[in-house]
Amino acid sequence: MIHVVFNEADVNVLKEAIALDESLQGEVVQIKDDYAVGPLNNIYVGEGIAERRQWWNDVLAGGDYERKADSDEIDDYKTAAELVGTLRRDENEIIWIWAAQNKHDVCGYYWLLNYMKEFQGRVFILYLNNLPFINEKGGVFYPNWLHEIPAKEFLKAKKLAREITLSEFEVDPDEWTKICNENKGVRLLEGGKKLTQEDYDFYDAELKKFITVDWQKASKIIHQYLAKAKHTTGDAYLLWRLKTMIAMGMFDVQGKIENMKDFEIKTKAI
Known part of the structure; x- marks a missing residue:
């Protein structure tokens, strides 16, 4: 089992959950780019990949994260290729994609789905969409991010795992292609997996x-x-x-x- 998350903080809390439940044993992999902002045109080919990397370099120039876009630390395409290679070599391997109700996770899910098409039936989604959990103080809350959920609550969340359906593998990539072709600068989540877009100056x-x-x-x-x-x-x-x-x-x-x-x-x- 390979767990895929979209935030660094999610990696640690999921590893804590795995330590509590042997049935969750597996590698935790992070998709690191934030596909909720920036250019998406031709995102899966060299020209579009280079354009996006250059945009990130421009955004980060002279700032706290300068040149991070060019570092080996962030290479989602390499990560996706490694996932595909692992699944092809081992027909028993499966992937669990963890996503919370936020634009960052949903955009990451859409981006990754392009590489998962040939493995329908072995790719599962755990989408924590408007689901209540118990916080550390015993109160009910609705998390926007996975890392807001206490590790022990992930044991309940695992019951939500379901196969990404053949229909989703047909419809969701089309929706993502439409978004990519619009090529605006900011994605927002309306609800469910519905994204809208705004210009770069939205904020x-x-x-x-x-x-x-x-x-x-x-x-x-x-x-x-x-x-x-x-x-x-x-x-x-x-x-x-x-x-x-x-x-x-x-x-x-x-x-x-x-x-x-x-x-x-x-x-x-x-």
């Missing part, structure tokens, strides 16, 4: 609300946004959007515009 209007007349470090603005906004995304993307707005002359800035802790922003002095 700007809400992000600007956290910029005041007083100097604040970019890191503080981003962390406030992540704590309070309805629609969130990664801090690297938000830092890129702040830098983009600064380049447009929208705010006053002081410090070196690189890492989010290196510079401060405030509204334009009149």
